[in-house]
Amino acid sequence: MPKAEENKLVAKANRTFEESLKEAGIKGAVAVIADGVEMDIRDIPTADVTIQPVFTQTPLGLEVLRHSAAHLLAQAVTQLYPDAKPNAGPPTEDGFYYDIDMKPVNQEELEQIEKLMKEIASKNVRIEKHRLSKKELLDRFSHNPYKIDKIVENVEDSGSSTVYSQGDFVDFCRGPHVPSTGFLRSIKLLSVASTHYKADESRPMLVRIYGTAFPDDKALKEYLHNREEAIKRDHRRIGQEMDLLVFNSEWAPGFPFYTPNGFVLKNELTNFMRGLNIKHGWQEVATPHIFKDLIWKQSGHYAKYKPNMFLFTLPDGDNYGVKPMNCPGHVAIFAREPKSYKELPVKYSEAGTVYRYEKSGEMGGLTRPRMFTVDDGHAFLRLDQIISEIKDIITMIKETYSTILGEPSLTFDLSVIDKDAPENYLITYRCKDCGTEVEGRKTSMTDEMVCPNCSSQNLEPDFTTWDQATDQLRMALNEEEISYTENPGEAAFYGPKIDVHVKDALGRSWQLSTIQVDFFMPTNFGLYYINSESKHDRVIMLHRAIFGSYERFMAILIENYAGKFPTWMAPMQVYVVPVSEKFNDYARKVHEELFSNNVRSILDDSQETMNKKIKTVRPKRPSYIVVVGEKEEEAGTVSIRNRENKQHVMKLDEFIASLKEEIMNHSLEQTL
RNA sequence: GCCACUGUAGCUCAGCAGGUAGAGCAGCUGAUUCGUAAUCAGCAGGUCGGGGGUUCAAAUCCCUCCAGUGGCUCCA
Numbered sequence: 001m002p003k004a005e006e007n008k009l010v011a012k013a014n015r016t017f018e019e020s021l022k023e024a025g026i027k028g029a030v031a032v033i034a035d036g037v038e039m040d041i042r043d044i045p046t047a048d049v050t051i052q053p054v055f056t057q058t059p060l061g062l063e064v065l066r067h068s069a070a071h072l073l074a075q076a077v078t079q080l081y082p083d084a085k086p087n088a089g090p091p092t093e094d095g096f097y098y099d100i101d102m103k104p105v106n107q108e109e110l111e112q113i114e115k116l117m118k119e120i121a122s123k124n125v126r127i128e129k130h131r132l133s134k135k136e137l138l139d140r141f142s143h144n145p146y147k148i149d150k151i152v153e154n155v156e157d158s159g160s161s162t163v164y165s166q167g168d169f170v171d172f173c174r175g176p177h178v179p180s181t182g183f184l185r186s187i188k189l190l191s192v193a194s195t196h197y198k199a200d201e202s203r204p205m206l207v208r209i210y211g212t213a214f215p216d217d218k219a220l221k222e223y224l225h226n227r228e229e230a231i232k233r234d235h236r237r238i239g240q241e242m243d244l245l246v247f248n249s250e251w252a253p254g255f256p257f258y259t260p261n262g263f264v265l266k267n268e269l270t271n272f273m274r275g276l277n278i279k280h281g282w283q284e285v286a287t288p289h290i291f292k293d294l295i296w297k298q299s300g301h302y303a304k305y306k307p308n309m310f311l312f313t314l315p316d317g318d319n320y321g322v323k324p325m326n327c328p329g330h331v332a333i334f335a336r337e338p339k340s341y342k343e344l345p346v347k348y349s350e351a352g353t354v355y356r357y358e359k360s361g362e363m364g365g366l367t368r369p370r371m372f373t374v375d376d377g378h379a380f381l382r383l384d385q386i387i388s389e390i391k392d393i394i395t396m397i398k399e400t401y402s403t404i405l406g407e408p409s410l411t412f413d414l415s416v417i418d419k420d421a422p423e424n425y426l427i428t429y430r431c432k433d434c435g436t437e438v439e440g441r442k443t444s445m446t447d448e449m450v451c452p453n454c455s456s457q458n459l460e461p462d463f464t465t466w467d468q469a470t471d472q473l474r475m476a477l478n479e480e481e482i483s484y485t486e487n488p489g490e491a492a493f494y495g496p497k498i499d500v501h502v503k504d505a506l507g508r509s510w511q512l513s514t515i516q517v518d519f520f521m522p523t524n525f526g527l528y529y530i531n532s533e534s535k536h537d538r539v540i541m542l543h544r545a546i547f548g549s550y551e552r553f554m555a556i557l558i559e560n561y562a563g564k565f566p567t568w569m570a571p572m573q574v575y576v577v578p579v580s581e582k583f584n585d586y587a588r589k590v591h592e593e594l595f596s597n598n599v600r601s602i603l604d605d606s607q608e609t610m611n612k613k614i615k616t617v618r619p620k621r622p623s624y625i626v627v628v629g630e631k632e633e634e635a636g637t638v639s640i641r642n643r644e645n646k647q648h649v650m651k652l653d654e655f656i657a658s659l660k661e662e663i664m665n666h667s668l669e670q671t672l
Numbered sequence: 673g674c675c676a677c678u679g680u681a682g683c684u685c686a687g688c689a690g691g692u693a694g695a696g697c698a699g700c701u702g703a704u705u706c707g708u709a710a711u712c713a714g715c716a717g718g719u720c721g722g723g724g725g726u727u728c729a730a731a732u733c734c735c736u737c738c739a740g741u742g743g744c745u746c747c748a
Contacts (some may be wrong), residue, residue: 088747099747104676150748161748173748193743194675205675208743240683249739250721359673364741580705607704608711615709616698629707641708 011051017041018179021053029053030183031064031176038064040129040176056183056215066091068127068178069117069187069213070098075169076116077102077209080109086171087146087197087206094223095190095212101146102207105192110209114189120167124182127166129175134159137172146197147172186220187213230506235558236365241619242563242571244554245366254363254370256551261571261620264600265557266373266550268569270351272403272666273375273547280396282349282377287329289353293319298524299328300426304493308356326352327518327543330378331525334539339529341537345385349377351550366555373550379542380527386540390476390498390515393544397500397513400546403666405502405560411509412482413499416470418489422461426494426520429459437462469517470496492543494518504560512553516543564643567623567670568663574601575622577613579629581605586633590626590652597656599663623670624659642670 011020017032018041031054032039038054054061070089073096077084081102089098105113132140134155140163141147150172155161164173166181178184189211197203214220231237239245244262247255258266277284296302296309301324310322323329330348339346353373362368379389401408417425429438431451438452438459450457473496477484484498491497500513518541522528528536547553557565567573574594578587584605591603602622604613614625625641631649632638638655641647655672662671 090746090748092746097746106677147748154748163748171748175748191742192676195744196674198747199744205744207676210743247740253739362673577708579707582705609704609706610708611706612710613708618709625708627708631707639708645708647708 007053008050011045011049013045013047013049016044017051020051026053028055030056030061030068030178033060038176041179042129043176056178062215063091064176065178065183065215066096066213068181069184069211070096071127071164071166071169071171071173071177072117072120072181072184072187073098073113073189073209073211074100074171075120075166076113078169080113080116085144085146088150092210095210097208097210099195099197099206099208101197101204104194104207105209110189110192113209114187114211117187117189118185121181121184121187124180125166126180127164127177129162129164129177131160131162134161137161137163140170141172184213186215186217187211188220188224230559233506233559233562234365235367235555238558238563239366239555242558242621244558244571254358256366256369256371262554264571265554265565265569269404269547269550269553270375273349273351273400276396276400276546277349277377280347280392281345282347282379285330285333285348285350287326287333287350287352288323289355290320290322291328293321295328295332296321299331299521300494300524301325301328304424305356308358310355310357322355323352324354324356326350326354326374326376327378327521327541328525330376331521331527331541334378334380335525335527339380339539341382341529341531344529344539345379345381345389347377347379347389349375352376366551369551372552374545375547375550377542377544379544380522380529381540381542382529383538383540386472386517386542387476387479389542390473391480393515393542393546394476394480394482397546400513401502404557404566405504406668409503411501411503412477412484413490413501413511414470414473414477414484414486414496415490415492415499416486416488416496417463417466417491419461419463421489424493425466425491426524428462428465430462431456432458432460465519466491466496469519472517473498473515492516492518494520495543497543502556504556506559510552510556512548512556513546514544514548517541518543563621565621565623566666566668567659568666570621570623571600572602572617572620572622573599573659573663574624574626575617575620576601576603576626576628577610577617578605579610579627581607583629583633587628590628590638593652594656594659597660599656599659624672626655640672642672644670648672 007026009020009024011017011034017039021029021041029041032041032051033054034045034049034051038060054064056062056065067090070091074086074089077100078086084100084102087099087101089096134151134157137151137155138148141151162173162175163170164175164177189209191210193208193210194205195208197206212223214223242261243259244265245259246257248257274284293302293311305324309324311319313319329352330350333348334346351373353371355371358368358370363370381389401410431438431454433456434451434454436451436453451459477498495516495518497514497516499511501509501511503509522539522541527539529539531537576587576591578584587603587605591601594601604617610627617625623643627639627641636652637649638652639647639649640655658671
């Protein structure tokens with residue numbers, strides 16, 4: 001592959017870039033960058049210009065290739081289904097899609113479309129650009145309301161724009177595109193989905209066909225292979241193979257049931273977090289799962305969260321809600337007695353299980369269940385303690401991931417308020433008539449904001465507290481020398497937050513940890529502390545989670561390790577199998593020795609053959625398989641086989657000692 | 673919630689165009705006593721997601737509900 005840098009050249013005016021490239025002996029470019037603008041290789045510059053050819057092996061070239069592949073898809077579809085009306089077809093991170101107004105297609109039809117695409121590609125049809133006036137464009141696409149929309153929105157009345165044609169197919173497009181369909185041989189249609197026009201539920205449904213394209217078959221094959229590998233790592237599949245959890249879609253749709261194996265894993269993670277919490281001064285508490293609705297009204301959850309809550313009414317008429325968050329429970333504990341400024345910070349942690357009514361279409365495995373456990377923590381602080389506390393939490397986050405995932409790359413986001421949409425947040429409102437401040441009152445179920453003092457509806461939001469909180473987060477990040485991006489509109493409804501994204505072994509990024517500053521919930525619950533002047537002072541709350549949800553974190557762990565967990569968290573650490581029944585006694589001795597050393601050992605003294613036992617235990621992913629027979633019994637040794645299928649023989653007590661150390665150290669790698 | 677696809681034994685799946693269900697694995701019983709990815713034989717197991725309809729006859733066709741999966745951000 002030629003390096004782009006080396007291929008810079010000057011294209012002459014009044015001839016196509018293609019000709020200039022040809023003269024320079026450069027082949028295979030699909031587009032050029034001229035003066036920083038992407039252009040087609042058949043474009044003709046009006047003056048000499050330095051250009052850089054774009055090849056499909058580069059990210060930009062791949063984008064061009066996939067964009068053209070999307071056109072090819074639309075061409076094939078319109079050829080097969082003349083009534084189909086293409087909307088839009090952009091490239092995506094690993095492929096492309098095209099949204100088309102048409103009847104839904106099934107798998108067979110998808111294959112036919114792909115076949116036709118390949119046919120057109122093999123004919124190497126020339127892809128040509130034409131410039132049309134707005135009127136011509138509107139005429140040309142008069143049968144397609146989606147294109148009309150785009151033309152109306154994007155082309156000025158007196159202006160013009162371009163279309164690309166390949167054979168009979170013409171698409172309204174800015175380009176650039178590959179010069180001919182011959183570049184689009186390595187393609188694959190992947191799936192059919194549906195989407196609303198402009199993602200608006202009130203608009204028509206469109207069929208979205210996903211596909212991907214690569215410069216050559218080798219790259220395509222590799223992609224498809226990786227895709228299959230990723231599917232093999234799916235936590236739902238491995239979760240079943242390892243018997244970690246089940247879902248019962250009839251009795252409790254969306255609710256995970258932990259089996260003994262799965263609960264071992266969850267407990268290991270819980271214990272890890274418990275240790276970390278203790279080390280950093282977070283006291284463990286436990287709170288109810290059900291509360292009267294009063295608390296949810298007071299906390300502000302009802303205003304924002306009610307549609308996502310499980311609610312019920314008892315025969316006596318009292319209304320209850322199952323907790324969607326743990327904060328009010330911790331507030332109730334904090335509020336039990338007045339606190340002195342000397343006692344702060346008070347920090348409570350809880351592996352708190354919460355329940356959220358997720359809409360049916362949004363559930364999925366462990367990543368979006370209706371019940372999940374948060375490694376939740378709430379700190380009650382003085383204003384001057386915020387920054388140091390945030391920094392300490394960042395330390396906990398780093399320690400957690402380096403222990404559990406090695407050294408994954410972490411990225412930090414600062415999610416701040418969208419000041420144009422104050423109705424989404426708990427905010428201080430000030431009455432323009434009498435100056436009264438109302439904190440977070442917008443959270444009550446009433447739609448109209450009314451001044452409690454003068455009954456005026458003339459209230460304006462005051463962002464001072466939000467700005468303060470946001471500044472504290474910024475300072476903590478800066479002092480830790482962490483680079484971050486700011487996302488307006490992504491804040492929690494009660495305050496700004498820092499989100500931490502973690503990249504897993506498959507290169508996918510997950511939002512796990514979160515640190516949120518909250519000025520409002522303490523106000524809603526009337527929390528205060530006694531300052532050094534014996535006066536009431538405002539308590540600041542910090543919400544934080546490191547794993548986020550245990551369920552989602554476990555899903556990520558399963559996929560990250562493909563189920564082959566570090567030994568300390570593996571549900572089955574050792575699987576002991578005798579060569580034959582004759583050695584059951586020795587196998588039992590080995591097992592009991594392991595077991596009494598707190599190793600999770602399973603003895604299989606069933607009647608099956610050893611080969612079969614090993615075969616069938618594989619999907620359970622034991623950290624070590626221990627085989628014992630005559631040789632081992634006589635020598636007091638064990639024959640071990642690790643996760644990588646490496647075998648060796650060693651003394652039983654040595655094995656136990658080294659295994660215990662591996663477990664105690666939370667070692668990521670196997671020591672044997 | 674919306675759209676598409678799917679729902680047959682514990683698991684993975686077969687049952688083409690309607691004639692009241694099959695396989696492998698797992699399970700159970702028996703034989704086998706075995707050196708690192710399936711020893712052999714036999715047995716048992718399903719009102720085909722629920723309900724309704726069409727039909728002489730429905731796993732199969734239609735309606736409806738439930739559930740699972742993929743999407744519903746990338747806007748020529």
